[in-house]
Structure formats: C-alpha cells, structure tokens
Amino acid sequence: MTRHRGRGIASVNYPIGMNLGGDPSQALVHSNPSGKFTVALSSIDLGQGMKSVTRQICAETLGVPVEDVYVDTADSDTGPHCMGSFASRGTHRVGNAVMAAAREARGVMMEAAAEELEVSAADLETDGRGNIHVKGAPHRSISTKDVAIAAQFKQGKTISGRGIFLVPLSNVDPETGEMSPATCYAHACLVAEVEVDDETGEVTMIRMDSAYELGRALNPRLVEQQLVGGAWMGVSHALYETPEPYYPDPVHGPRDFVEYIMPGPGDICPHDIAVLERPAPDGPFGAKGPGEMCANPVLPAVANAIFNAVGVRIDDLPITPEKVLRAIKAEGGARPQARR
Amino acid sequence: MAKTALQFRHNGSDVAIFVDGGTNLLVALRELIGDMTPKFGCGQGGCGTCSVLIDGELHLSCLTLAETVAGRSVETLDSLKQGPNLHPLQRAFAENFAAQCGYCTPGMLMAAKALLDRNPSPSRAEIVEAISGNICRCTGYEPIINAILAASGGRVSA
Numbered sequence: 439m440t441r442h443r444g445r446g447i448a449s450v451n452y453p454i455g456m457n458l459g460g461d462p463s464q465a466l467v468h469s470n471p472s473g474k475f476t477v478a479l480s481s482i483d484l485g486q487g488m489k490s491v492t493r494q495i496c497a498e499t500l501g502v503p504v505e506d507v508y509v510d511t512a513d514s515d516t517g518p519h520c521m522g523s524f525a526s527r528g529t530h531r532v533g534n535a536v537m538a539a540a541r542e543a544r545g546v547m548m549e550a551a552a553e554e555l556e557v558s559a560a561d562l563e564t565d566g567r568g569n570i571h572v573k574g575a576p577h578r579s580i581s582t583k584d585v586a587i588a589a590q591f592k593q594g595k596t597i598s599g600r601g602i603f604l605v606p607l608s609n610v611d612p613e614t615g616e617m618s619p620a621t622c623y624a625h626a627c628l629v630a631e632v633e634v635d636d637e638t639g640e641v642t643m644i645r646m647d648s649a650y651e652l653g654r655a656l657n658p659r660l661v662e663q664q665l666v667g668g669a670w671m672g673v674s675h676a677l678y679e680t681p682e683p684y685y686p687d688p689v690h691g692p693r694d695f696v697e698y699i700m701p702g703p704g705d706i707c708p709h710d711i712a713v714l715e716r717p718a719p720d721g722p723f724g725a726k727g728p729g730e731m732c733a734n735p736v737l738p739a740v741a742n743a744i745f746n747a748v749g750v751r752i753d754d755l756p757i758t759p760e761k762v763l764r765a766i767k768a769e770g771g772a773r774p775q776a777r778r
Numbered sequence: 779m780a781k782t783a784l785q786f787r788h789n790g791s792d793v794a795i796f797v798d799g800g801t802n803l804l805v806a807l808r809e810l811i812g813d814m815t816p817k818f819g820c821g822q823g824g825c826g827t828c829s830v831l832i833d834g835e836l837h838l839s840c841l842t843l844a845e846t847v848a849g850r851s852v853e854t855l856d857s858l859k860q861g862p863n864l865h866p867l868q869r870a871f872a873e874n875f876a877a878q879c880g881y882c883t884p885g886m887l888m889a890a891k892a893l894l895d896r897n898p899s900p901s902r903a904e905i906v907e908a909i910s911g912n913i914c915r916c917t918g919y920e921p922i923i924n925a926i927l928a929a930s931g932g933r934v935s936a
C-alpha cells in the first residue's frame with residue numbers, strides 16, 4: 439500500500455445572481471417612533487450573514503448607527519417579494535434593493551429634519567451617530583429620534599422607502615447565441631493538496647490555498663467565515679455527499695447521516711485564504727458576493743489533485759473510494775503524475 | 779398505553795412528568811418539559827445536535843430512553859444561560875464566528891462543556907475528538923475548534 443500526494447488547481451469565473459438576470463428582490467424600510475429603522479425583507483438568511491450585511495448597508499445609506507437598524511427577514515407575509523437566497527445573489531441583489539429603499543427613506547428623513555431646523559434639506563448631513571446637522575454648523579443639529587417623532591406626530595409624514603433591484607432578463611439571440619448572462623462576476627482560484635491511498639481508494643485532504651475576488655468585503659469576518667465553511671461544503675460534494683450513490687438505480691440510497699456522509703471535525707485540513715477586493719460598479723458599496731461560489735472551485739481542484747496523485751481522471755461526483763479504486767485497477771495500478 | 783411517572787433534575791430544578799413507555803429523552807425535554815434548546819437533527823444518533831449532559835456526561839438525548847434518567851441530573855444548553863450574560867463558551871462561539879445557521883450549535887456547546895468540565899485545557903486534537911460526534915453543515919469546524927480553544931485559554935490558530 440502506498441499513499442500518494444497530489445496537487446490540483448481550479449479557478450472560477452462566477453456570475454452573481456441568476457443566469458440571464460430577471461431575478462428581482464425588494465426591500466421596504468420604515469422608521470419607528472423610537473427613531474429606529476426596520477428593514478422588511480422576505481429574503482432568507484440561512485446563516486450566510488445576509489441579515490448583518492443588509493443591516494450595515496441600510497445604516498450606512500441612512501447615515502445612522504448600525505444599532506438603530508433592525509432587519510426582519512424570511513416572511514413573505516410581512517416582507518416584499520424576493521427571488522431567493524441562491525446563486526450568491528443575496529448581498530448584490532437584496533443589498534441593492536435595501537440601498538434603494540434606504541435612500542428613499544433618507545430623503546424623507548432629511549426633509550422632516552429640514553422642517554424642524556428651518557433650513558433647506560440640501561444643507562443637512564448625517565453624522566452616522568444618530569444626529570442630523572447643518573453642514574459646517576454641527577451645533578445646529580437634531581437627533582434622528584426627534585426627527586422620527588416630529589415626522590410622525592407633528593408633520594404627519596412617514597419616513598419610509600421602497601426599493602427593488604432587477605437585472606432585466608437578457609434575451610438570447612437565436613442566431614448567434616449572444617446574451618448577457620450577468621452584470622458582475624466574482625472570481626476564485628483554489629489549490630488543493632490530497633493524499634490518495636492506492637489500496638483503499640480513500641482520499642484525504644492535506645491542505646487548501648485559495649484566493650477569492652468578490653468585490654468589496656462589506657463584513658470581512660463574515661466573508662472569511664463563509665469562505666472557510668463553503669470550502670468544506672465543496673470538499674463534501676467532491677468526496678462524500680450524494681443522495682443517489684448508484685444513480686439512476688434508487689436502491690441502496692442513503693437513509694441517514696451514517697450513510698449520507700459529510701466531513702467531520704477530524705477530516706478538515708489547513709486552508710489559507712486571500713481575499714482580493716475589486717469593487718463592482720453595480721454592487722452595493724461595491725460588493726459582489728461570496729455565498730455559493732466559494733464551494734465551487736473545490737470540486738475540480740480536488741479531482742485534479744487526485745489525477746495528479748494517482749493518474750486517474752474521475753468525472754463523476756462524489757469521488758468515493760470505490761470509484762478511485764476501480765479506476766486505479768482499470769489503469770493497472772496508480773500512476774503518479776509529475777509533481778506540480 | 780400506561781404512562782410512567784418520571785422525576786429528574788432538569789438544569790438544577792426538580793421536574794416530574796408522565797411519559798409513555800419508549801419515549802426518548804429528546805421528546806420528553808422538548809415536548810413535555812418545553813425546553814427547546816436540544817435540537818432534533820436525525821433522531822438516530824448521527825448528528826449530535828440533541829446532545830445533553832446526564833450526570834455531567836455527554837449523551838445523545840434522541841437515543842436515551844426518558845425513563846433511564848429517573849433521579850439523575852440532566853443539563854441542556856439552557857443551563858448555560860446566566861441572565862443577560864453569555865457563558866464563556868457562548869461568548870467564545872460568538873467572537874470566533876463559530877455559528878452560521880446555528881442548528882448544530884446546541885450540541886457543539888454541550889460537547890464543548892463536557893470536555894472543558896473534565897479537561898480545562900485540552901489540545902486541539904482533544905477538541906476535535908470531543909466534537910467528533912457532531913456534524914456541522916456550515917462552518918467547516920475550524921471556527922468551532924478555535925472557539926473552544928479560545929474558551930479554554932488556548933492559542934487560536936490563524
């Protein structure tokens with residue numbers, strides 16, 4: 439028995455949002471009598487951090503502290519329509535919708551503040567700490583809370599805003615196939631190092647090194663968290679998970695977590711990540727999105743690393759020990775490739 | 779079916795319930811006691827999110843017959859709360875971004891507590907071993923391992 443090391447590389451050019459567009463998301467922002475703001479979304483935060491990021495986007499656009507914004511998600515009874523949390527579209531599509539809604543609400547807030555301070559709204563600015571003041575005269579100021587109270591109880595105004603973001607559906611030219619699949623792309627490159635046991639067919643992850651270009655990282659710690667976790671979802675798809683192990687024959691499918699295999703804490707390996715920020719012109723504050731794309735480069739990188747290690751090309755996922763072993767047998771033994 | 783009276787300590791308080799024969803501890807805790815902190819993931823011992831401590835030892839509540847805890851002490855994630863203050867493990871999980879969807883978190887925290895209670899300064903390998911019965915879909919485990927290291931005063935890897 440020999441354990442062979444191999445290294446594989448893959449890169450991704452990842453279109454943000456639904457292919458060809460046509461996938462709207464909406465947001466509503468309103469102020470409460472407490473001076474706090476609510477963002478109503480039907481978009482779902484599955485743990486990827488959309489609630490935190492939309493909160494930051496709303497606070498930044500309104501010019502208020504992030505603590506003053508509450509985001510209400512995942513309810514189509516109370517939130518406006520969203521196409522969904524997929525295709526790395528949350529930050530880009532929902533973020534843009536929140537930004538538009540917050541901009542409209544900010545307009546009303548500044549008008550209401552102008553009325554209270556008896557100046558023109560164009561002369562006002564927010565300090566990001568919960569106050570609105572006359573440009574160049576910070577002492578002529580009013581808190582956003584007092585503005586919210588005055589707007590509602592005195593002026594009879596609603597400080598609110600509506601936002602939608604839609605990349606219009608691109609038509610495909612039937613003659614040439616010409617189309618516009620996406621308006622912005624994230625990029626990634628990942629190197630995977632594996633060890634393949636030529637007696638058992640088992641593949642062990644040794645290390646990963648990656649670089650991700652995802653527009654501006656609005657919340658760097660959340661981005662890192664998504665990249666760390668997402669890479670392991672990629673490993674899981676590459677090596678373990680499948681609902682149809684003997685596709686198309688449905689018998690002997692997995693029934694539980696003992697048969698539907700996912701990596702455990704003992705399977706992980708070091709992963710060095712570099713994040714490159716190239717702000718997208720049409721992203722909220724330049725953000726694209728790391729969500730789904732971070733799992734993608736792992737699969738081809740691992741498949742390439744296995745080829746590099748034992749010289750077998752497996753194009754059917756997941757790359758189980760059984761498949762590796764059968765392929766090695768068919769080749770008459772492991773054939774390690776030149777080390778890259 | 780005849781019900782059995784069952785008394786045990788639940789997070790430091792005495793509780794008494796009536797259970798059907800065959801009721802598992804997870805169902806007893808969630809449906810009869812109303813403690814929703816242990817989660818149902820698989821109901822058959824494969825995921826670890828239902829983990830609780832019985833007399834200080836880590837157990838899968840979905841595989842434990844409720845009647846077997848008679849007279850014993852059961853601690854769930856709910857026992858970690860201290861008013862508005864976070865338990866050091868909870869704080870470490872938050873600071874190290876060790877939860878995303880959060881579904882595995884109750885089990886991870888209880889497995890971590892069981893470990894730190896018997897071994898206050900575990901090695902990384904001991905932490906991996908301690909949470910090896912728990913599956914996480916989201917985090918890739920690294921942040922969870924780091925959080926437990928941080929809570930035990932250990933050095934967190936980059």
Ligand code: FES
Pocket residue numbers: 817818819820821822823824825826827828829838839840841
């Ligand atoms: S619910 Fe008990 S181990 Fe999954």
Ligand code: FES
Pocket residue numbers: 485876877878879880881882883913914915916917
């Ligand atoms: S945080 Fe989602 S399963 Fe662990």
